Amino acid sequence: MKIVNVKVIVCSPGRNFVTLKIETDEGIYGLGDATLNGRELSVASYLQDHLIPCLVGRDPFQTEDIWHYFYRGAYWRRGPVTMTAIAAIDMALWDIKGKALGAPVYNLLGGKSREGVLVYAHANGHDISETIDEVERYRDMGYLAIRAQSGVPGLKSTYGVPRDHKYYEPAERGLPSESLWSAEEYLRHVPRLFDALRNKVGEDLHLLHDVHHRLTPVQAARLGKELEPYHLFWMEDAIAAELQDGFRLIRRHTTTPLAVGEVFNSIWDAEQLIREQLIDYLRMSVVHGGGITAMKKAADFAAVYHVQLGSHGASDLSPVCMAAALHLDIAINNFGIQEHMLHNPETEETFPHAYFFRDGLMYPGETPGLGVDLDEEVAARFPYQRAYLPVNRKEDGTLFHW
Ligand code: GCO
Ligand code: MG
Numbered sequence: 001m002k003i004v005n006v007k008v009i010v011c012s013p014g015r016n017f018v019t020l021k022i023e024t025d026e027g028i029y030g031l032g033d034a035t036l037n038g039r040e041l042s043v044a045s046y047l048q049d050h051l052i053p054c055l056v057g058r059d060p061f062q063t064e065d066i067w068h069y070f071y072r073g074a075y076w077r078r079g080p081v082t083m084t085a086i087a088a089i090d091m092a093l094w095d096i097k098g099k100a101l102g103a104p105v106y107n108l109l110g111g112k113s114r115e116g117v118l119v120y121a122h123a124n125g126h127d128i129s130e131t132i133d134e135v136e137r138y139r140d141m142g143y144l145a146i147r148a149q150s151g152v153p154g155l156k157s158t159y160g161v162p163r164d165h166k167y168y169e170p171a172e173r174g175l176p177s178e179s180l181w182s183a184e185e186y187l188r189h190v191p192r193l194f195d196a197l198r199n200k201v202g203e204d205l206h207l208l209h210d211v212h213h214r215l216t217p218v219q220a221a222r223l224g225k226e227l228e229p230y231h232l233f234w235m236e237d238a239i240a241a242e243l244q245d246g247f248r249l250i251r252r253h254t255t256t257p258l259a260v261g262e263v264f265n266s267i268w269d270a271e272q273l274i275r276e277q278l279i280d281y282l283r284m285s286v287v288h289g290g291g292i293t294a295m296k297k298a299a300d301f302a303a304v305y306h307v308q309l310g311s312h313g314a315s316d317l318s319p320v321c322m323a324a325a326l327h328l329d330i331a332i333n334n335f336g337i338q339e340h341m342l343h344n345p346e347t348e349e350t351f352p353h354a355y356f357f358r359d360g361l362m363y364p365g366e367t368p369g370l371g372v373d374l375d376e377e378v379a380a381r382f383p384y385q386r387a388y389l390p391v392n393r394k395e396d397g398t399l400f401h402w
Helices: 040-055 063-069 080-101 128-138 183-201 215-228 244-254 271-275 289-306 317-330 346-351 376-380
Strands: 001-013 017-024 029-033 117-125 145-150 178-181 204-211 234-236 259-261 354-360 361-363 392-393
Touching: 001 040, 001 183, 001 376, 017 080, 017 145, 029 080, 029 183, 029 317, 063 080, 063 289, 080 289, 080 317, 117 317, 128 145, 128 183, 145 183, 178 376, 183 204, 183 215, 183 234, 271 289, 271 346, 289 317, 317 361, 346 376, 376 392
Parallel strands: 117 145, 145 204, 178 392, 204 234, 234 259
Antiparallel strands: 001 017, 017 029, 117 361, 354 361
16 A cells, blocks of 8 residues: 555634545545644644655555654654644554554554543633532533633633633634733632532542643642642643653642643653653643654553553544544553543534543544544635634733743
């Protein structure tokens, strides 16, 4: 089999997605997600201008060699743009391999280690009582694990909470908006949120929380400690993790489980965190972590240190990535949980898929390959629109982590 044609499809059914389609001389094609939120066109260009010319003519079964060709062969390594582009190629090749062999991709990765994939939903509200209502709504939909975020008194906008009452989507059309941050207000508020939530929903529901990189190590240690009575499934991205050593301090002070890594793009971003057992869950995703080939190895490395996978699955990761994540999640032994943020109806129409949700778990389906398609006619109705994630400042104007 030979790769004969490769195209990049950029569409915006409510938000931007970049999809790679690799076509072969046998009529089989594969899809890969290449979406990097707010930087979509850079990945499209990296693919179009630099990778696709080297891909045409190759045997799509050579996933390992092709991965190394683009990783080592570029000389310049790592980085979100590069690794997202490599990931898209890798996903599409696994999709082709599965279709050609008549096998769902999970069967090529070791088969099913479990019947279904535990997922967590997103509940958010402008205040504690709205957040509690949302948690209960998701619990009624069957979710067994729910992330809870709430507006912070004194702050105009907060990560994870939509401005209006619509569904949360951090990227906004136009130029970046700015939000204001106060660690003091936030640190006072979050323990109250989880105290109220546990009182209302009891102990059985898994509760999660995302700090979104905004604390210092000692502040994160304090929050983790104060949240201990509420038994969180995890506290996510407590600090900005470039400084992997920062997690040592947090770990020393709290038994609240720690998750990190949605912005990581290589195992080297997490190597120390995993080797020193400073985290419990690795959040790196198939789309930003270099594809199925790279993520299977990252999961196997993490397994040695009893770290589990808890992949990023926000709405900016397309249904192609969600399908790839579910095939990996169901296959590996050290799976923990998968994020599941619902896509809007336009996105669902653009990307028909075999995966589904039932009673708190997700299933990749039995279709050969990844089990996801792209309806190009529908996609053409939704052209690209420039959009950015917000930027964040401290109250005195200092630019901070968003
Ligand atoms: C999450 C994330 C998202 C990201 C978004 C960035 O845990 O789902 O933190 O909300 O901010 O995916 O593109
Ligand atoms: Mg997050």
